[in-house]
Amino acid sequence: MFAFIINKTSGNGKGHRVWKRVEKILEQEDLPFVARFTEGPQHAQEIVKDLSRKNLKTIIVVGGDGTIHEVANELAYKNISLGIIPAGSGNDFARCIGVPMNPLKALERIIANEKKQVDLLHLGHQYCLTVTGIGLDGQIAKNVNDGAYKKFFNQLRLGGLSYVVSLLETLRDYKPTNVQITIDGVDMTFSNVWLVAVANAPNYGGGITICPDASYNDGFLNLCIVHGIKKWELLRLFPKAYRGKHTTEKNVTFLQGKEVQVSSGNSIMVHSDGEQMTVSPIHIRIKKDALQVV
Numbered sequence: 632m633f634a635f636i637i638n639k640t641s642g643n644g645k646g647h648r649v650w651k652r653v654e655k656i657l658e659q660e661d662l663p664f665v666a667r668f669t670e671g672p673q674h675a676q677e678i679v680k681d682l683s684r685k686n687l688k689t690i691i692v693v694g695g696d697g698t699i700h701e702v703a704n705e706l707a708y709k710n711i712s713l714g715i716i717p718a719g720s721g722n723d724f725a726r727c728i729g730v731p732m733n734p735l736k737a738l739e740r741i742i743a744n745e746k747k748q749v750d751l752l753h754l755g756h757q758y759c760l761t762v763t764g765i766g767l768d769g770q771i772a773k774n775v776n777d778g779a780y781k782k783f784f785n786q787l788r789l790g791g792l793s794y795v796v797s798l799l800e801t802l803r804d805y806k807p808t809n810v811q812i813t814i815d816g817v818d819m820t821f822s823n824v825w826l827v828a829v830a831n832a833p834n835y836g837g838g839i840t841i842c843p844d845a846s847y848n849d850g851f852l853n854l855c856i857v858h859g860i861k862k863w864e865l866l867r868l869f870p871k872a873y874r875g876k877h878t879t880e881k882n883v884t885f886l887q888g889k890e891v892q893v894s895s896g897n898s899i900m901v902h903s904d905g906e907q908m909t910v911s912p913i914h915i916r917i918k919k920d921a922l923q924v925v
């Protein structure tokens with residue numbers, strides 16, 4: 632039996648359209664399934680709790696990174712695999728682990744049932760699959776989620792552009808700040824920090840390759856710290872980051888470790904998998920093989 636959790640509103644209605652295609656195939660192939668639909672934030676978590684009692688082997692999300700984030704938080708360290716049929720606007724996690732963007736190909740992959748273990752970032756009270764961003768990108772995530780333009784760009788099937796618009800909007804007023812980082816017990820201070828990205832996987836924000844060397848199964852977290860540059864230099868860097876070509880820039884520092892603490896004088900915004908979450912200080916640990924994915 633396949634259990635599906637569907638966010639019909641993902642990708643501004645793409646969740647619904649994708650589900651209709653998947654449902655048709657399941658019916659044609661006579662595959663038994665149960666389908667549950669999310670009704671709002673955190674509902675996916677409730678559905679997982681309920682489905683977990685039914686002795687299922689796999690729970691499949693039809694949705695985007697926000698829905699996957701909620702479901703993965705419930706499935707961590709459980710003997711239930713996560714399947715993904717991408718239907719969001721960013722789909723960064725699916726992209727990172729090689730899930731096909733075509734829903735029917737993604738379904739085929741789930742049916743093939745080739746399990747792999749995936750690391751997760753642990754942020755104390757919750758897990759993150761892709762990137763936790765502290766500073767400018769935390770503020771950008773908040774503005775994307777608050778802003779009406781996400782819906783607009785999703786309608787045009789250009790969801791990734793929401794982040795570009797939010798970057799420009801956020802940059803108008805954002806001030807860089809000094810940040811203290813302790814990584815695997817080593818203290819460092821960085822001045823005029825725009826952002827600290829803590830990555831389990833290379834991509835976020837709809838395809839920005841912030842930490843090209845990050846890998847979801849190497850047992851390490853990767854940091855990208857952008858500091859000590861002017862606003863216009865940051866704007867010059869931004870398009871390069873889509874291709875992961877910002878790695879040789881002078882004021883972009885990359886670190887790797889297993890545990891990191893990030894703090895600053897003033898509290899700065901933190902997002903996790905693109906959802907605005909909390910404010911600094913934040914303590915993050917890598918949890919090796921915490922999630923099973925098909």
Ligand SMILES: Nc1ncnc2c1ncn2[C@@H]1O[C@H](COP(=O)(O)OP(=O)(O)OP(=O)(O)O)[C@@H](O)[C@H]1O
Binds near residue numbers: 672
């Ligand atoms: N029925 C619903 N109506 C409104 N919001 C919902 C509903 N069900 C779930 N949600 C919320 O929608 C949020 C966003 O969903 P999701 O991440 O799947 O799509 P997306 O934002 O379009 O994609 P991405 O995160 O890949 O950009 C989720 O965090 C969830 O809390």
